[in-house]
Amino acid sequence: AQSVSQHNHHVILSEAASLELGCNYSYGGTVNLFWYVQYPGQHLQLLLKYFSGDPLVKGIKGFEAEFIKSKFSFNLRKPSVQWSDTAEYFCARTSNDYKLSFGAGTTVTVRA
Amino acid sequence: DVKVTQSSRYLVKRTGEKVFLECVQDMDHENMFWYRQDPGLGLRLIYFSYDVKMKEKGDIPEGYSVSREKKERFSLILESASTNQTSMYLCASYGDRGLAGGPPYNEQFFGPGTRLTVL
Numbered sequence: 001a002q003s004v005s006q007h008n009h010h011v012i013l014s015e016a017a018s019l020e021l022g023c024n025y026s027y028g029g030t031v032n033l034f035w036y037v038q039y040p041g042q043h044l045q046l047l048l049k050y051f052s053g054d055p056l057v058k059g060i061k062g063f064e065a066e067f068i069k070s071k072f073s074f075n076l077r078k079p080s081v082q083w084s085d086t087a088e089y090f091c092a093r094t095s096n097d098y099k100l101s102f103g104a105g106t107t108v109t110v111r112a
Numbered sequence: 113d114v115k116v117t118q119s120s121r122y123l124v125k126r127t128g129e130k131v132f133l134e135c136v137q138d139m140d141h142e143n144m145f146w147y148r149q150d151p152g153l154g155l156r157l158i159y160f161s162y163d164v165k166m167k168e169k170g171d172i173p174e175g176y177s178v179s180r181e182k183k184e185r186f187s188l189i190l191e192s193a194s195t196n197q198t199s200m201y202l203c204a205s206y207g208d209r210g211l212a213g214g215p216p217y218n219e220q221f222f223g224p225g226t227r228l229t230v231l
Binding site: 004006009032034036042043044045046049051090092098099100101102103104105 | 145153155202225
């Protein structure tokens, strides 16, 4: 089965700090990569996605991710977090179909 | 905007009960999915459907069944609920085409989730 690994279970940081969440995926043909976010009490929503082209992908709310094929990685970054970025973040992939495989998730807590 | 709704936000059932979770999407999407979300495990696919009356097992189908009688509605059924099925259940939909038949969004749209507790 295709797998996605997220390096950190829980990240705690202060406002204005930089954020980087690691994501690695297993090799398996065509790779489409996603980062989803789930704010407290809200539904899962898409932050950004990569299908092809420029490996540096920009998403909503100032997030970006870089696809590094040689490292099988798709790390999420934000240069300066806000308290409102407190959420759970999920990396996911599809391959030759539209079925998503998710990582275990990373809880991000931003302290004011 | 795509809207995916689920029949309940919170549900409490007893062991052995038959449980129905309903999901409705309003974007005429062909594909619908049921996931369960557990801490430390992320989201795991239970079942999905790519057309009316069609269903495919996901990664963890045991103890569940599904029904898709209409394109907009996808139901998850727990035939005999057990305590290890206490979880958050998320429904999602995915369209092969975008608005007005244009390119697909290439993303799944999620409902708000149903938190099921089985006592």
